[in-house]
Amino acid sequence: MYVNDECVLKFLELKSKRNYRFIVYKINDQTQQVVVEKLGGPRETYEDFASSLPPKECRYAVFDYDFITAENCQRSKIFFVAWAPDGARVRSKMLYASSKDKFKRQLDGIQAELQATDPSEMSFDIIKSRAL
Numbered sequence: 001m002y003v004n005d006e007c008v009l010k011f012l013e014l015k016s017k018r019n020y021r022f023i024v025y026k027i028n029d030q031t032q033q034v035v036v037e038k039l040g041g042p043r044e045t046y047e048d049f050a051s052s053l054p055p056k057e058c059r060y061a062v063f064d065y066d067f068i069t070a071e072n073c074q075r076s077k078i079f080f081v082a083w084a085p086d087g088a089r090v091r092s093k094m095l096y097a098s099s100k101d102k103f104k105r106q107l108d109g110i111q112a113e114l115q116a117t118d119p120s121e122m123s124f125d126i127i128k129s130r131a132l
Contacts, residue, residue: 001099004035018076022061046065069132075131083122
């Protein structure tokens with residue numbers, strides 16, 4: 001599995017420049033490489049992010065979650081989401097599962113990980129609880 005250079009470049013922009021709220025990645029079937037599918041602007045919400053994941057196809061994604069701690073400090077945590085819905089093809093699920101760790105290692109700065117097979121497994125409440 002090859003990771004397109006743009007994937008890492010856009011992630012670094014999300015991490016350092018905060019140009020994006022989220023990035024959705026997909027594996028291109030023809031070239032067998034991970035590519036950027038969608039970039040979410042800094043003003044987009046978690047709902048925008050969740051709705052950008054297709055209901056019957058696997059994806060990787062990163063989401064930059066901003067929050068305020070109990071000590072009133074502004075923080076952010078970058079989540080890696082492995083999206084493998086129940087309705088996705090078995091071959092696709094296996095491909096995404098087998099290449100996840102290699103891809104995630106390319107994205108230096110991931111602070112939390114979620115694996116989800118339906119939207120309830122990656123609800124905003126789960127993100128909030130994992131961030132603290």
